[in-house]
C-alpha cells in the first residue's frame with residue numbers, strides 16, 4: 001500500500017481573483033498534502049474557498065503565489081490522474097448514461113468499444129448498471145450524480161476530488177452518494193477529497209479539514225485511515 005505517497009502538495013498556495021481594491025483572495029497561502037489512500041472532507045461555508053482550493057489541486061486554476069505540485073503523479077499537471085466531480089452532474093442530454101461515462105475516454109482517443117467497456121465497469125462501481133441506457137432526463141438527481149461519478153471513475157483516477165457532490169441532493173441520497181464515492185475509491189485504490197457544507201457528510205470521511213474565509217484550518221484526524229500507516233505528527237494542515 002502506498003499510503004504515504006504524496007499525490008498533491010500545496011505549499012503556501014494562494015489564489016486571488018481580480019486586482020486592486022476589488023480583488024478577492026479566495027485562498028490564502030494553503031499548505032497541505034493529499035496522500036494515496038486519504039479520505040478527506042473539506043468543510044466550510046459558502047464562499048470560504050473550498051472550490052478554489054480543489055481547483056488548485058486539480059490544476060484547473062494556477063496559484064497566484066506559492067505552488068502546487070504532484071509528486072506521486074507521472075504528469076505535471078496531471079491529466080486523467082485526477083478526477084473532479086462537480087456539484088451538478090452536467091451530463092450531456094443527448095447521450096445515454098453509458099455514453100456519458102465513456103465520453104472523456106473517447107475524447108482522450110480510446111476506441112469506442114473499449115471506452116464503452118470501461119464506462120460499463122465504472123457504472124457497475126457506482127451501482128448504476130441498470131441505468132446504462134437511460135438519458136439524463138430519465139434519471140433522478142442522485143442517479144445522475146452517480147453517472148457523473150462513473151464518468152470520472154472511468155478514467156481510472158488516482159485521486160478523486162468531489163466538489164459538493166451532495167449539495168443538490170436530499171440528505172438520504174447525499175449519504176448514498178458518499179457511500180458510492182467511498183466504495184469506488186476503495187475499489188480503485190484512489191484517494192478521495194470531498195468538499196461539503198454538511199457536517200454529517202464531512203464525518204463520513206476519515207479526516208476533516210475546514211476552510212474559513214480562504215484559510216485552511218488545521219486538520220482533526222477522526223481515526224487512522226484504513227490500511228495506511230499511522231500519520232506522522234506535524235502533518236499539515
Ligand SMILES: Nc1ncnc2c1ncn2[C@@H]1O[C@H](COP(=O)(O)OP(=O)(O)OP(=O)(O)O)[C@@H](O)[C@H]1O
Pocket residue numbers: 017018024025026044045046047048049050051052053211
Ligand atoms: N472566477 C472567479 N472570479 C472572481 N471571484 C471568484 C471566482 N471564483 C471564486 N471567486 C470568489 O472566491 C471566493 C471563494 O469562492 P469558492 O467558490 O472557492 O468558495 P466555496 O467555499 O467553494 O463556495 P461554495 O460552497 O458556495 O461553492 C468567493 O468570494 C468567490 O466569490
